[in-house]
Amino acid sequence: MPRTVALIGTDAIAEAMRQINPDVVPAYPITPQTAIVETFAQMVGDGLVDTEMINAESEHSALSAAIGAAAAGARVMTATSAQGLALMWEMLYIASGMRLPIVMPNVNRALSAPINIHCDHSDSMGARDSGWIQLFSENAQEAYDNVLQAVLIAEDPNVLLPVMVLLDGFIISHAVERLDLLDDRTAKQFIGTLMPRDSLLDAENPPSWGVFDGLGGYYFEFKRAQAQAMINAAAAVRKVAGQYAEISGRHYDFFETYRLDDAELVIVAAGSAAGTIRSMIDDLRAEGLRIGMLKLRMFRPFPERDLVKALSHVKNVAVFDRSDTFAGEMGGPLFVELRAAFYEEEKRPQMLNFIYGLGGRDLSRNLIRQAVDSCKLAAGSNERQKRIIYLGIRD
Amino acid sequence: MAKQWDFSRIREWGWREHPVGPVIPEPGTADRYETGGWRSLRPILSPEKCVHCFTCFIYCPDSAIVVSAEKMKGFNLRHCKGCGICARECPKDAIHMVNEAEARGLEKCLLPEEGGTGREQTS
Structure with a gap:
């Protein structure tokens, strides 16, 4: 038992x-x-x-x-x-x-x-x-x-x-x-x-x-x-x-999706942040936003094809990275690799990168709402948005 | 009996044919390679001084001391790389090191401190 x-x-x-x-x-x-x-x-x-x-x-x-x-x-x-x-x-x-x-x-x-x-x-x-x-x-x-x-x-x-x-x-x-x-x-x-x-x-x-x-x-x-x-x-x-x-009785795969099927905006994240994001998604759905989450479990090997398949119907993807590559406006590693995965695809979602929680800074529900607002702005605009956003930084 | 590992065609192997990870599954394969090719000093045995104590055998890092019928017989120059540990450790001074080039009957290569470049032509 x-x-x-x-x-x-x-x-x-x-x-x-x-x-x-x-x-x-x-x-x-x-x-x-x-x-x-x-x-x-x-x-x-x-x-x-x-x-x-x-x-x-x-x-x-x-x-x-x-x-x-x-x-x-x-x-x-x-x-x-x-x-x-x-x-x-x-x-x-x-x-x-x-x-x-x-x-x-x-x-x-x-x-x-x-x-x-x-x-x-x-x-x-x-x-x-x-x-x-x-x-x-x-x-x-x-x-x-x-x-x-x-x-x-x-x-x-x-x-x-x-x-x-x-x-x-x-x-x-x-x-x-x-x-x-x-x-x-x-x-x-x-x-x-x-x-x-x-x-x-x-x-x-x-x-x-x-x-x-x-x-x-x-x-x-x-x-x-x-x-x-x-x-x-x-x-x-x-x-x-x-x-x-x-x-x-517990099921695992390369990643887990949450309310993804009809989502227009999807947050991709790995680790404990997924819990906070999931609770926020329920609230945002209640407000009428078609939002979902993809929680990555397997980072190596990187499940490139499965990720593309899961996200190809989505308009906006917000990639949450808890580290930076310091590669010069390339964003965090998850963002870099997910963008690369879509290179050959005809249908590519717009992707924004949110670098958050460095050195243990809390990812509050309010910060997730801020990220979602940034994505909504980007979705409604033809201007090239700033791709990489340091979420919760004292600016 | 240890495994026999046929690697005679290893240079033609594709990546699928090598063992998983850099493993050599058979012991003692180094015996088949000449590892003494970089020797610049050669050990010389003075048999009249040798008391067959096998101190050299114990210290030799390349198992290059040849022993037969409980007697020290000399050196396996295919594997001796000329480190000189045997000469240093021998309690009877029965081993001394000589210049490898000279031992081969080649013209002496002078070391820098001897005024040479180390690249003199050999005869």
Whole structure:
């Protein structure tokens, strides 16, 4: 029987980790991720899991240890945030290049400077080309569900890539929410056991991992294979979501739509902002506005074709980005990629970009109304509107 | 028995044919490559001084010490890259390093501190 509980987001992640019972968890604490590894370390101390927990001296070392353990054939998890993810930089590419199915919750937090411990997506968006699958979560329930699914997505033989599960710092990580946990048996059956390939611990067939690609050079071929793995990941995400729906009753896909079918204006967002936006959409609908929402769950791989299909009937799209690319009036990463996805389409919605919530600035309902007003102005005007709007900035 | 990995045609492989991730599934494949080609110093054994203690064997990072019937027999120059650790560690000074070019009967390449450019023509 599923168990309904009230937990902070980090404890929900720790519960998922307890049920996964990973062989190895190397970790280093960083706000707001710390509570995950603290709670999990307590579980290790209490003997609730069989995990070998390694207290590393930095995030670089934590992910390095994770890579070594994964190459040895272990099921491996770690977790991080912001500067910790930035310090893992070198190893992120090695984990994905070595095709190691490591699962890592990243509690989204703004990257310094200035120092800020609150939520935005600049940390994980900075790692968007590192070859990791990236799944966003709207709330603690989704974060918990994503972590369990991430294990099977990562280990799919057609994928074999690391997965980052994203949850908004403090908003999800440190707020108490009601959620349903699978019972331990169901979770364990779902997770199954990892069949290691070319394990470093296989004394009969000792392999070499992470080798020099030779002066002849096969790097290009390995990267092409890695690109294919990411293409294959989309099907795996959908397949695992189907299996998960059977045991949990909760349905996941690349994205979730809300009152989208007849909408003329659609807000696209990822993460906890979706909850606030959803409540605002009900109010705006009551006022007669044909508005809907598309909440992106899977950012990597980017579900380009599905997004185009879902949004092609829409007149105006307001893309909400919780980070900036600093690319010079190009907007946030979600905006850049969604616009690119429509390049070949004959019917393209007008798109505005709202960069919001940097460094944890609240996204209030009033700000969403402001964004919608800007879109209405743009829709009624032939003038080229300012495409990128910093929503809630003190101007 | 370890796996045998046939990579004889690796240069013709397309991207689908390589192992997943940079893995070499068979052990000891480096034995098949000449890794001693960049050696600039060559170890020379003085057999009369050697007591077959195998200190060199333990220290050699390239497994290039040839041992047979529990005796130190010399060096596998296909894999020795001339680091000189054996000469440094030998407790009996039974190993010394000589210029590789000279050992090959080539004209000596002078090091910069010897007044050379390091690019002198070999005979």
